[in-house]
Amino acid sequence: MPADHVTASEAQAIDWIVRQRAPDFADWDGFADRLAEDPGHAEIYDALASLDLDLDALPPAAPSVSPANDRAENDRGMPRRWWLGGAVAAAIVGVVALPSLDLSDGRDVIQTAAGEHRTITLADGSRIEINGGSTLRLDKDRPRFARLESGEAMFHVVHRTDSPFVVETGGTQIIDLGTAFNVVRADNRTAVAVSEGVVLYSPDRSKLRLVAGQAIDARDGDTQPPRIRLVDTATVGGWRSGLLVYDGAALQTVADDLKRTAGISVQIDPSASRLSFRGTLVVDKASDRTVADLAALSGAKAERRGDGWVVSR
């Protein structure tokens, strides 16, 4: 798997960068031995060491590395979920041709298993990246239409003025006005976050125009139109990379994301249902670490149970 390969190389590069910072580091032959194992190692090392060097340009004062720079977006005090990351996509996402299931009614259904990521490219060049645990329907007769039954997908839509792209989910529609956006559909909730361009959410009811950097979370049956909140465009659709960033998310939300994104099963015990999570989760094969971080940072404890985990207070 290319994804594992990249991650392992990165972990190794990080290890060397950290060790080499000690003035008395002397294991240069050991470093050379590891580099000799794979030509890709040197490249990853260079890329990371180079970024590390660039950090010299960060402002010197300590407070700048505190969450202070999030304040502007957080000051409404509402719980906000952060997605950081963008795309390791090329590495973790397999590109598949349109599967032709359910041809009887002219529809294609794409279902992904938990932890499985897929990218499909439509005839017009639009791309849909589908997170794990998701069901997406396409309609052969309607090339500019997709229905997200459940789960999560990131849409990169080629805009056509004469024919807007429509994404249907739950009871609503999202109409692209030239765009990349992420949609989550789970537990009677719909969340939309826009990273480029403009979309029109629920054209028949709330008629919300969302521009890049805006997001909404709507619950089925809400009488009020959802409130628009701000998001960092770079964090939209962050499930595609291995890094999930949250600021005060309910543990159940995090558990749902882990299930979809990485196939990690985490059950939230009622004792921990009121806890919230703030921090970064590095999602990789080592689910122990991911779940241990989740528990430690939210003041809970995690226990293995069967194939999954239980997080309790």
Add this chain to the structure above:
Amino acid sequence: MAFRNKFRMTEANERSDAAHGIEGVLLANRDRIIRFLTVRGAGDAAEDLFQDLWMRLTERHSGPVADPLSYVMRAANNLMLDRYRSVRQSQLRDKAWGEASAVQKPGAEAVLISREQLAMTERAIAATGDRPAYIFRRFRFDGVLQRDIAAEMGISISTVEADLRKVYAALAAVRRQFDAG
């Protein structure tokens, strides 16, 4: 395998040649350094880069060095990193990202990421949590050793190490994102 044999041979010379200063170290460890440069990404250009390294070190060198071989190897590593950065910089210039650079300085001193990317990096560091971000800052910017940070904060070295890894993992993720964007 051939490399290994070679550098075992040169290892024997290392101590006696240390006395001859940097030139002596470079000469005595020529094969070892060339092997390092080769695997470090120089490939066939390793011999040429050895010459560059020679020029760098013999021109610049001043004062005694505690561990001359490590000093030379570190310089070889920096040479390769500078090389990577100058190639990268011209690629970025071609892409016309140059004007977006956070700080414009000539040559290898230039910052290769944009202001926006720098800000994203900073946010990613902050998002790892207060303690990891603090530890990273002490380690990376204040140059405090891991064991000293551990002592300072009354935590174990392995905790310090785990936090550093966490921050670097976040940086790695951010970097992938830059590449993808």
